Amino acid sequence: MQGAPVRRSVDLSGYPDLVVVYLGFRVARWRGLLALMGLSRGIAASVRSQPDGLLAHENLFFGLTHVGMRQYWRDLESLETFTRSEPHRTWWRDFSRDSKGSGFWHEAYGRRGMEAIYVGMPAPTGLGLFAPERTPDGAFLSSRQRLAA
Numbered sequence: 001m002q003g004a005p006v007r008r009s010v011d012l013s014g015y016p017d018l019v020v021v022y023l024g025f026r027v028a029r030w031r032g033l034l035a036l037m038g039l040s041r042g043i044a045a046s047v048r049s050q051p052d053g054l055l056a057h058e059n060l061f062f063g064l065t066h067v068g069m070r071q072y073w074r075d076l077e078s079l080e081t082f083t084r085s086e087p088h089r090t091w092w093r094d095f096s097r098d099s100k101g102s103g104f105w106h107e108a109y110g111r112r113g114m115e116a117i118y119v120g121m122p123a124p125t126g127l128g129l130f131a132p133e134r135t136p137d138g139a140f141l142s143s144r145q146r147l148a149a
Contacts, residue, residue, distance in 0.1 A: 053078020
C-alpha cells in the first residue's frame with residue numbers, strides 16, 4: 001500500500017525576471033518534416049552549448065505532426081541576446097522567407113506579462129484559441145514590445 005503523494009513547490013524569489021517560453025513546430029507538408037529534422041539538430045546543438053541565461057529546456061510532443069519545447073530563461077535580456085545571435089537569427093530569417101510546409105509559434109510568459117507569435121499555423125493554438133488576433137507590426141512587432149502592451 002502506498003502513502004499519500006509528496007507535495008512539492010518551488011521558491012522563485014531568486015528569479016524575479018524569469019521568462020518561460022513555449023515553442024511549437026507543426027508539420028503541414030512533407031517538406032516540413034525535413035525542415036523539422038534540420039531544426040531539431042540545430043536546437044539540440046544550441047541547448048548543448050548552454051547559452052547564457054537558459055536555465056532549463058524540455059522537449060514536448062503535442063501530436064504526431066506538432067512538437068515543441070519549453071524553455072526557462074533567467075530574464076528577457078538573455079533570451080533576446082540568444083534570439084539575435086547565430087544560429088537563431090539565421091534560422092528565423094530563413095523561416096520567415098519560406099516556412100517549408102510548416103508552422104511555428106511561441107508564447108512567452110513572465111512577470112512583465114505574456115506575448116505570442118504564430119507563423120504559418122493552420123489553425124489557432126495556445127493563447128490564439130481565445131484571444132483576439134492582432135497583426136504583429138509597428139509597436140507590436142517584437143516580443144519585448146508585445147510584453148509591454
